Amino acid sequence: MVDKILDQTAKIDKKIEALKNEQESLNGITVDDKYYENEEEIEHLKKLRSDLLEQCRDLTPEDHVHIARLADRPHITDFIDALFTDFFEQRGDHLCDEDAAIYGGIALFHKIPVTVLGHRKGRTVEENVACRFGMPSPEGYRKAMRMFKEAEKFHRPIITFIDTPGAYPGMEAEAHGQGEAIARSLAMMSHLTVPVISVVTGEGNSGGALALSVANRLLMLKYAVYSVLSPEGFCSILFKDTSRKTEACSLMHLTADDLYQNKMADEVIDEPLGGASFDPVTVYDALDTAIYKNLKELEKMSASQLVADRHRKFRRI
Incomplete structure (x- = not known):
């Protein structure tokens, strides 16, 4: 519909x-x-x-998935331009290669130095091919870990934006250690001694999303979705029938409201009817307020308290 x-x-x-x-x-x-x-x-x-x-x-979970995947939703570059100043992009994993599917760097948020990064999608076919539709390779996750280490060293809070169908499933990615890169990112994020805030802006599927969202606070836009795998993957693995997507979306409880009620998401950011693309400025303002509020709360915690808070959150999940 x-x-x-x-x-x-x-x-x-x-x-x-x-x-x-x-x-x-x-x-x-x-x-x-x-x-x-x-x-x-x-x-x-x-x-x-x-x-x-x-x-x-009155939308169905499948409708939420459709809106979350719209090409004209704000992307990480839009959020960085709207919410941050003095952005300086960081490129490469300093080991092998650069991955355009992960985009980020250093910036100021309300004059606070932060590290901001996330999944990058394109708007045209050419842009999406260049960043593999937001599906990171091992090099992308290793680039993210490089930024995490640097942020921790210089005591900068970390803000991540999640919008991915999942990690890139190609043979080259597997050969370069995709599983190891995701696992190491999960382990590193769980022990970071700085505040970590993750924002799910579109679709957040599988370990490809979780690898950047082991956070103290998980915020979600109203029409965003976050799940252990895509609805199509759910159908293929459990139903052996890809035509049952509507049923899968309902069973997965993947909407922002579902996750908030289940205490997995900490806050839901409202969007205009039809999605953020209809009034992005209003969404930017609401998100700016939410991030700032949560960041100020987390800044009151010590390094050990931040780690313990993160551990409690994911043990509860």
Whole structure:
């Protein structure tokens, strides 16, 4: 259902934009009937758009998965541009290679030096191929661990953004030690002596997501999903039937509200109806407030308390 609603909404947005452009081309001094006709049509389309988005109030878990995967949702580069200043990108794992699927570096958050990183997806086919649709290789996780070590050395809080279908499953990745890289990242994050905040912004599937989200606080956008594997993987492994995706999504309890109720997510960040792409600025503001609040709470803890807090959280899970 939600895919049809969003498709119709996108078409309406294009019509509104075309009418506004036509209005701008009209003579501003001698406004004719065409201008007022366009104005009435724009208001009608806005009302139709609002009515369509109202249908997004009661979505299924499968609808949440669809929205979480939309290409026009804000990506890590958008969040960094909106929430941080003086960003300096760090590249390479200093062992083998650079992985574009992990993006991050050093930045200031409310004048606080932090390390920020996460999964990177593209908007075009070419961009997605370059970063493998947000699926990191071992080099990506080793790059992340390099940033974790440096953050700990210089006492910088760590903020990670999660948006991945999972770790890259290619033969080369396996040959380079994909499982070992994920396991080492999990172990390292669990013992970091600085505050760690993770934000699930889209889909967070499998060990590929968990490897960057062993955090003191796990925040989720309202339409984000977080699970042990993708719904398609669930169907393939447990049902041996990929057509049962709707059932799988319901059984997996992967929505932000499900995870918050089960005390796995610490906070759910509200999104506009239809998803963050409809009003990203509002989402940025809400997320900025949530991260700052949680960071200030964690800064009151000692190094040993931060580690113990993280251990308690994941033992409970």
